[in-house]
Amino acid sequence: MKKISATLATLLLMTPTLCKAEHTDMAPVTNKDIFPDKVDTVLVKNKGVERTVRKGVAKSILHNCYYYTKIHALPVSKERDERLKQLDTTIKGLVEDCYAVGMFDSIPLINWLADEKDSGKILAAAYVVELIPEARTPAVEKRLAELHHDNEALLTEAKPLTPTLVLPDGVDQDTRKNERTVRKGSIKAFLDNVTKFTNVSEKKEAAMEEQKEALRTVMREQIKDLEAIDFFDQLGLAIFKADLSNEGLREVARLYAEIYPKKAIK
Numbered sequence: 001m002k003k004i005s006a007t008l009a010t011l012l013l014m015t016p017t018l019c020k021a022e023h024t025d026m027a028p029v030t031n032k033d034i035f036p037d038k039v040d041t042v043l044v045k046n047k048g049v050e051r052t053v054r055k056g057v058a059k060s061i062l063h064n065c066y067y068y069t070k071i072h073a074l075p076v077s078k079e080r081d082e083r084l085k086q087l088d089t090t091i092k093g094l095v096e097d098c099y100a101v102g103m104f105d106s107i108p109l110i111n112w113l114a115d116e117k118d119s120g121k122i123l124a125a126a127y128v129v130e131l132i133p134e135a136r137t138p139a140v141e142k143r144l145a146e147l148h149h150d151n152e153a154l155l156t157e158a159k160p161l162t163p164t165l166v167l168p169d170g171v172d173q174d175t176r177k178n179e180r181t182v183r184k185g186s187i188k189a190f191l192d193n194v195t196k197f198t199n200v201s202e203k204k205e206a207a208m209e210e211q212k213e214a215l216r217t218v219m220r221e222q223i224k225d226l227e228a229i230d231f232f233d234q235l236g237l238a239i240f241k242a243d244l245s246n247e248g249l250r251e252v253a254r255l256y257a258e259i260y261p262k263k264a265i266k
Contacts, residue, residue, distance in 0.1 A: 028218035029192040051100040056166030058187040064232035065120030084178030114242040167221040180228040190222040198248035
């Protein structure tokens with residue numbers, strides 16, 4: 001049994017076969033550090049609260065937020081309203097798990113509110129503030145007030161995605177577009193490394209450059225994995241430039257531009 005300290009963020013995947021893991025150093029994190037083979041759940045501890053979280057959580061919330069937003073401009077209809085209600089309920093049920101794994105630490109909650117047209121992420125952020133009082137900050141509450149977001153709206157032709165649908169119990173990986181095999185724990189591992197990069201950058205020591213390069217090497221391959229599961233399409237590239245003081249997010253934008261120059265953020 002390993003233990004994961006959730007100072008970071010991400011999408012996990014499934015139900016109870018507990019795994020504990022702890023990453024206290026600045027070494028790069030891989031998906032197997034998050035979920036060993038045949039392990040579907042992990043016990044995470046974030047800010048003093050322990051919570052059992054299933055693989056697929058991060059992918060689920062991004063998928064559901066993405067399609068919630070896609071539906072915003074559709075004409076009002078009974079089908080639309082029913083689908084939006086399903087998505088709303090599903091997103092609300094996922095935010096506490098995503099908070100527990102540090103998703104809103106690696107990608108700060110205020111960044112989820114950067115795009116006023118992204119109703120899905122705004123909805124998720126609003127539920128974080130509603131359900132988790134310690135996540136509230138004056139900046140986030142001010143931004144939510146500015147957006148005047150209506151939690152009733154939207155729908156999508158895509159059905160809501162739950163962690164169990166991301167990877168069924170006992171399944172450790174999935175082969176996606178470009179025949180790239182993506183393993184459970186990939187999002188969590190990537191976001192852990194983003195946070196580590198930010199922490200290392202704050203030290204401003206020459207000795208940290210070697211550690212930053214080690215993180216870059218791992219993150220390059222992780223970016224390719226996450227591109228295969230539409231992570232950047234569903235999360236939105238702009239979120240990585242919403243806070244220019246966050247070195248980890250800035251480095252992701254730079255590495256993404258290096259790998260996919262035609263899709264990079266301008």
